[in-house]
Amino acid sequence: MAVERRGAAIEIIGLRKEYSSGPDRVVALDDITLRIAPGEFVCIVGPSGCGKSTLLRILAGLTAQTSGTIKVEATGWAVENAMVFQESGLFPWMSVEANVGFGLMTRGIPTDEAAARVEAALKLVGLTRFRRHYPH
Ligand SMILES: Nc1ncnc2c1ncn2[C@@H]1O[C@H](COP(=O)(O)OP(=O)(O)O)[C@@H](O)[C@H]1O
Ligand SMILES: [Mg+2]
Structure with a gap:
């Protein structure tokens, strides 16, 4: 196969x-x-x-x-490429959920879809209950 x-x-x-x-x-x-x-x-x-x-x-x-x-x-991929930095690339003044959703917001993803994707990403890594916390 x-x-x-x-x-x-x-x-x-x-x-x-x-x-x-x-x-x-x-x-x-x-x-x-x-x-x-x-x-x-x-x-x-x-x-x-x-x-x-x-x-x-x-x-x-x-x-x-x-x-x-x-x-x-990169036909068929939502994002052509992305970079994961050596240091965390978080905005300290934004909550966990705002940090996770930032990339979607800059790409103009509709609010409902962005909220669902943030939800799924937080769930995937077990951070749902920390969504309103700040990175520190
Ligand atoms: N913004 C910059 N201005 C001037 N020189 C830079 C800048 N960024 C990197 N360099 C220089 O370019 C070279 C390659 O750096 P870099 O790509 O960071 O290497 P590596 O990631 O392999 O350690 C180095 O000599 C570094 O000092
Ligand atoms: Mg380097």
């Missing part, structure tokens, strides 16, 4: 990232070319400062590359 390979296909060609210019210029990525097949599980390993976070931030759309191209083929 054929195994369905779920996930996005990613093609990165000739990616370059320079931070600032002139004497302070840092070349964080230089000519990165990489293809990732749907369902393939990839780890990017290297010493601190070699550009791992820069590559992931560009992939997530949080930083723009200096040159080169990225294609993400």
Whole structure:
């Protein structure tokens, strides 16, 4: 039986990232070319400062590359890509449920649908009764 390979296909060609210019210029990525097949599980390993976070931030759309191209083929997925940060990315002034629903709100998901999805996510991780608590 054929195994369905779920996930996005990613093609990165000739990616370059320079931070600032002139004497302070840092070349964080230089000519990165990489293809990732749907369902393939990839780890990017290297010493601190070699550009791992820069590559992931560009992939997530949080930083723009200096040159080169990225294609993400994610047909049928609700979100093309997402990034889970090393540190918790919570807003300390928002309740648990507001934090969970923030991404849906920024994408303009209708309130009823967002509430149902927040409910399901809280239930999944056992946080329903802490919904009105704050991250601390
Ligand atoms: N915002 C920035 N401005 C200037 N230099 C940066 C910035 N972010 C990262 N760098 C530099 O780019 C290089 C790659 O950093 P980074 O992608 O964070 O590496 P890694 O995640 O592999 O530790 C490092 O030399 C780092 O100091
Ligand atoms: Mg890093």
